[in-house]
Amino acid sequence: MIVKLIDFLRDRLQLVIRLSYVGLALLVAWDVVFVSKEHAHTAAERIPGFWAAFGFIACVVIIIVSKWYGHLGIMTREDYYDN
Secondary structure, X not given: OHHHHHHHHHXXXXXXXXXXXXXXXXXXXXXXXXXXXXXXXOHHHHOOOHXXXXXXXXXXXXXXXXXXXXXXXXXXXXXXXXX
16 A cells, blocks of 8 residues: 555656645745734744744754764774674
8 A cells, every 4th residue: 555655656756746845835825824923932933934944954954963973983884893
């Protein structure tokens, strides 16, 4: 069942991408029109889509820092035990 769904979506990848963009645009429009900004704690919270952008940037920073930290010494060579 899941494999058939994945194959179905993979065959229609461009449609899935376009529908994702439409969904994202609808969510931003919903935020602009319907979400009250009266009780925002900071000025940044009044910007539409602020928390979405903040979350995206935070994820990118976490990925970059973890890759840097991993290359610093946590990751070892594949032949580590052969030596």
